[in-house]
Amino acid sequence: MSKVNDFVVKFANVNGSGSASANLMFAKSIFRMGVPVTPKNIFPSNIQGLPTWFEVRISKDGYAARRDGIDCFITLNPQTYQSDMKEILPGGYLIYDNTMERKFPRKNINYIGIPMAKICSDNYEDPRQRQLFKNIVCLGALAVLLKIDIKIIENLIKEDFEKKPKLIPPNIQALHLGIDYAKNNLDLNLDISVKKVRTTKKKILIQGNEAAGLGCVYGGATVAGWYPITPSTSLVEAFQKYVNIFRVNDENKVNAGIVQAEDELSAVGMAIGANWNGARAFTATSGPGVSLMSEFLGLAYFAEIPLVLFNIQRGGPSTGMPTRTQQSDILSCAYASHGDTKHILLFPSDPKECFEMAAQSFDLADILQTPIIVMSDLDIGMNDWVIDPLKWDDKTKYNRGKVLNKKDLDDLVNWGRYLDVDGDGIPYRTLPGTHETKGSYFTRGTSHDAFAGYTEDGRINADNMMRITKKFKKSLKYLPRSIRKKAKEETSIGIIYFGSTACAIDEANDILESQGHNIDLLRIRSFPFGRGISSFIDEHEHIIVMEQNRDAQMRSLLINELNKNCSNIHSILNFDGSPVTADFIVKEYLNLLKKNESMLKASKKKKTAA
């Protein structure tokens, strides 16, 4: 059975050996052939010498989740041969460097040896080149084996080295060394291959952090305080890059201030200070950073200062698995900081939403005067995803929320920073420097009255706290709504999910549907939860919450905040740090059915003729 445009290729390398860019070119060349790809970079928390993998799913149907079972494994790391081999599907291929002879124990797979090291040492002098070009030689051979358009790869090389044109010819030479070797020596009748189609014709291939960094530029962010931490660093780097492209004025001055802080407390402090002073400002971090920011988050919540915080989640707790993905900061972000606090969360599910939600978050922060936490993760943030091109409506106007200008203040009497004038719990704020005599006030994290005056009157403070609760509830109006997908037939089973899990759920649902199961889907896009989510739960007898953490944190949040009965809210949990696969979800779903007869019946119920 030949699998055209539908297979998984995986590379095993040693990190720091220069494989990353060659591997990415591999993925991108297939994307340029019009075929959907999803590359996943599985890298260690280390700079050189440890195992690293690059997994590329090629899926004509556009499934973007990981898939278990490798069709073709390019194993270039002796440390991991043994375990890598096990992942190959029966009948699959193992490609290796046969410069030195190797013996492999497994029977039911095909071995393709390519003497990459030999080819390179025959053709290059410099030991560094010998090392680096192995990856390109391999790419050339692979292109032939999988029938990838060589011109596309040549173009990619040219683009990659645009700024160092000297490197183009030797790279192209290396590519052809691989091509020639394959053509002359290998059996080219593989049952996996790529064929040009037009599926990704108008699409782009981009990482979530790149898109989010760009979204910050579009959202009008001008100040960023940040501290390096995997996997959030590339978001700020992208912001910096696009600031350099789009925000340098005629005098060569920059329309943004980006400061690498000394730690996360300082990073968020800067973002808070800047927002307080009327700039749109953000910070980006990951779990350990969020923990360090807790005290400041409480200040921003209580003093009602806009703030955008990107949490690119990784494997926790503690330093945990810094280069693996999880969705395990839900509770710690929703309730970050001591005392009664609740924070607004956004859950992008792919780079497109990273862009959109990043841009939108600044409006939300300004409107609601509170921290907005964008809950991305390593999988979305640092992997390349095929998405529709990014769009921007040039009619968009920033909504700066309730900020009083000089004129407003001139006209106003008895302004109070924390007065609920409009009945929506959202007060009016003023910025330093606006007016000579009116509108100044003292921002504080201590208990205060509606006029921002310090008070130790507990009832006044309690009233203020209740107004903040009201504001939180009213925020629903502005937040991205959840998205539903109805099953073909009426069903009493619903799956709730969010973020990077979306692609795996879509695929799992297709599989289950093809097996006769009917499941309604709901994707959460923000917290607090709206009525849509609440009624989805009410409408279904059985709810399953799929999430990537140990403690079913989103399920807890749903039950808590929507006051739902938990006995029929089930969980599917994946927390090994790898993006979840559709197969895993299917398996776990069927396991749930096994344990619960009424659910089984509901899932497979046949449409009764009308």
Next chain:
Amino acid sequence: MSKVNDFVVKFANVNGSGSASANLMFAKSIFRMGVPVTPKNIFPSNIQGLPTWFEVRISKDGYAARRDGIDCFITLNPQTYQSDMKEILPGGYLIYDNTMERKFPRKNINYIGIPMAKICSDNYEDPRQRQLFKNIVCLGALAVLLKIDIKIIENLIKEDFEKKPKLIPPNIQALHLGIDYAKNNLDLNLDISVKKVRTTKKKILIQGNEAAGLGCVYGGATVAGWYPITPSTSLVEAFQKYVNIFRVNDENKVNAGIVQAEDELSAVGMAIGANWNGARAFTATSGPGVSLMSEFLGLAYFAEIPLVLFNIQRGGPSTGMPTRTQQSDILSCAYASHGDTKHILLFPSDPKECFEMAAQSFDLADILQTPIIVMSDLDIGMNDWVIDPLKWDDKTKYNRGKVLNKKDLDDLVNWGRYLDVDGDGIPYRTLPGTHETKGSYFTRGTSHDAFAGYTEDGRINADNMMRITKKFKKSLKYLPRSIRKKAKEETSIGIIYFGSTACAIDEANDILESQGHNIDLLRIRSFPFGRGISSFIDEHEHIIVMEQNRDAQMRSLLINELNKNCSNIHSILNFDGSPVTADFIVKEYLNLLKKNESMLKASKKKKTAA
């Protein structure tokens, strides 16, 4: 109607004016007359010049909660006259300094003027003495009015100034100036008075932080890292005091190391480092400090290092109400830190439990190798409570948990720091310096295998995380159980509560019982929740969780962790920063009944004759 041993006296002062010690003597003298008292110190976050109150409930029945309605208000602060007056019950007394004439608008109360300032300026030269002795003059007059034994007060003065005996005579003189004035000038027929009884004969009057600091000495704590923050500071000060008393050896060296850290991150880091190295160590803080400690708490959780943390809760969020009480750090402590984390919490309800739980927490931390957070609050920590004398069983042996000594290590093969040998999820640990060649390992916050080796294998990490979950569940065996109190008759209504709320619940229940209501009570003493709590919820159709925060945090935790149906779990919430009163609970309870007919029926159901 004369109220003997059953009334409330309140003092309004300006802070920094020396009223605190005189007021405390007032409370203590009544306590020494055998009458239960509960003084509450309501002080500002400021050193001098702002209003401060001291409220003393005298209750022959031993009710320790605050009670609304003041029988006798000693109003010495002109800033607060107006509002103070409103709190006085009809027929009550207002005592004031009539050195300058004053007019009061209220009709239905009695005014007692005492020229305190004049008496002092007639008798003292030094302006500071004139100021300070006003309080003592007032105390003398009050003693006569309420029929307090003068000798007791004289003794208290002598004890107070034991180390500055020169101050005894002028204080006693001032006392008698007040006594004489009252005897000669005032109508002594008040309807409130104190009469000697023996109720508190064997009891002590002590603050929770004092008891907890002492508990740390008894629990064998040797290292404390801390940072000043109200209301936790006095806990460490007490520890220091008792270390100076009990832990100085013959060579004048101290058997403890107490270090004032540069901040809370450092404070908890010290406690973690010391515990890692085999000392029993703790830190104490309040909300903002807990937020700052979040990252470290995740490390201790994941690397499984014993740790004792006292959170003396105050009004949040942010800097909030630093000198008011709340129970609003429940969620932020239970789930402190990013990633999947859960922490063990203890909930003392009075100074006695502060002592006991403090001592016990070190065993728990050593046994369970994880942070133990003792959730006290300002009300328990910084107010004086009448409790039974503290007890210690001299047969108590510290349980240091699974620590391997040299001999153990000699005998062991294949030790793994995180191996679940006993099936209870609790691994064995070793201490630095124990053995020349065996038992060393690398403690880390990164993902690790059972042998403490760094791993990026997500499944191994997930297994380890599941073992920690198991340990968490098994911890129930060691934790203080919840305490139930059955209603006189069968009932389907239960109230769940914890911590400083206990005394108000007890009183509210007595009131409700006297009105024919039947309510079962359950007091939570620790988290995770045991089967007792779960079945209590199951056994009752209606559950009410009483807590002192806005967001019903304990209710959330119960529902989450016990997987309970929330629709019948109600809340009574008090979060104005004042310790809750029984009247408030009664009122809110009756309000709930009004809204819920089945609850109303259940509450008032009469016993059916058998």
Next chain:
Amino acid sequence: MSYIKKPSAKHPRLPKNRLGLTRRDYEGALSTLCAGCGHDSVSSAIIEACFNLSIPAHKLAKLSGIGCSSKTPTYFLNKSHGFNSVHGRMPSVATGANLANRDLFYLGVSGDGDTASIGLGQFCHIIRRRLNMLYVVDNNGTYGLTKGQFSATNDKESKSKKGEDNLFESIDLAALAIQLGAGFVARSFSGDKEQLVPLMTAALKYKGFSFIDVISPCVTFNNHIQSTKSYQYFREHNEALGFLDVIPDKEEIKIQYDEGTTTEVEIHDGSKMILRKLDNNHNPYDKSNALSVLNGHQSDGSVVTGLIYLDKNEMDLHDTINTNHKPLNILSEKELCPGSSGLDFVNKNFS
């Protein structure tokens, strides 16, 4: 309770500054500090300096952390926006605020606990970034608001009110600031308005990071003779480095000095500071010398006051990172958003 009274009725005869404002226009709420607290004097000096410089109050932002000292911004300049942030983290909040709008004056007030303990890391890094602000520490060697624990600036062997010894060496914030590259570093005494006001005036005008360590006795917890931060100790051991004055752009303020030689010190806007050296050897432009003076006098127990170090090369964070002269917080959508054409470019790059 306070040195600073709330403005009652406008008094027509009060002297006016260039803006036509009186000192009263620079006042704040009634102080709630202890009567006699040094911090209130520092607030007065701030009022005086801002009045002298004719700073429009709404063009100044007051920032602080947590502590008695950090409360003081409520007690001056009530036309200015204030931000009482969290303990020890004012520097980062000030950094963000300054990044957002480079056109305001930034005045940070902190305590020795706030700065030298929990905030030490942020303090060091804000110096390194040369944030354009005046950072004042009301240094009393104690944690006033939490009732008298030793702070890290308390001198070794001085005693607390309770009679305990401070066992640790003190941190000299001025020396640290010099070591880390602050541009303007001075030390003064809350009770010495003559010296403090001109120092503040100069510091407010300095472009870059100015730091003034003001010894400001805590009358409640640290004002006994054993404390080197007490009024009495200070008065006995003060060794003033020089008096300082600023000649602002428009009018020259003349102050009479009794003795000593003078040195002219230029600051960025062309105005001049006159430094009257008591110690003829002191050269405020030399880092090593400045540090030696501090470290030398620290060991002999005297407190050096005056302008200790000045870097003539004025520059701030905005210069370093090359931000637009126009404040970032007033940039228009047009200046900020690259629009759909920008996305065409981006989409092409990723296709």
Next chain:
Amino acid sequence: MSYIKKPSAKHPRLPKNRLGLTRRDYEGALSTLCAGCGHDSVSSAIIEACFNLSIPAHKLAKLSGIGCSSKTPTYFLNKSHGFNSVHGRMPSVATGANLANRDLFYLGVSGDGDTASIGLGQFCHIIRRRLNMLYVVDNNGTYGLTKGQFSATNDKESKSKKGEDNLFESIDLAALAIQLGAGFVARSFSGDKEQLVPLMTAALKYKGFSFIDVISPCVTFNNHIQSTKSYQYFREHNEALGFLDVIPDKEEIKIQYDEGTTTEVEIHDGSKMILRKLDNNHNPYDKSNALSVLNGHQSDGSVVTGLIYLDKNEMDLHDTINTNHKPLNILSEKELCPGSSGLDFVNKNFS
């Protein structure tokens, strides 16, 4: 991948120390750092110093924060307990550990990111407390593990691998340590074992806080000629202050020096360090002088190495707070718990 090889079979002919152990007994796991990383050389020097001093490995605790540098404790002394804590907070963990048991050696290894940025506050305060430990910073001017951002010790105007300029002044950790009262402050270079091993040996024996700032190039992100923390730059600009050796209690280690005069430096246990001054004027006992040497050379671009400052008055936190000589973590219940009779006393006080 590593300079340090895992012990294979015991080699009978390897030299032994006083404990009868060979260097192999002080090794650790295989390093996973980049080939050529300076940090691996520092680890080798640590192994050498511990071997020389015959430290029983289990009597030493290794502590670190987060970073490539902070990973290194896995790569030496695998008989020692190690604690890889959280980013920048090793000092507090070390403080707690040391309080619990004063009888071990404490060796902290940190990076310049870990120490000079997120950990700066803790670093300053551990110095102030004179914690008895050796604190080593593997200083590469960059954030290795997060792929090459500038650290706060990177010199102004040096370039990153990507070609960006570092815009900020560097923080000199050695100068800071001296300013804050560290007892033993040295600087060296990872590639200079001759100098580094004796410095470490002496530092490990010093009672109080010893700090060694080791320039340790990051071959991956910061080893190009523009970087002042590169091998090449360092070799060209190194200006060694002196060579240093320790004479341990039992046997004298003899090392040949080529040139320079010597000074004997006494340390607490009576053993002597021989300081060979290259610069005749350097007096390591004088704080101001030490600071001037550092600050002076910083501005001329050279890097001073050697023992920069030494306080002969050795004392540590335990001395200051007067703790028992017996480690706190082995005190018995009898020594800790006042029992029921203690409570009788307490109860009486509160009745």
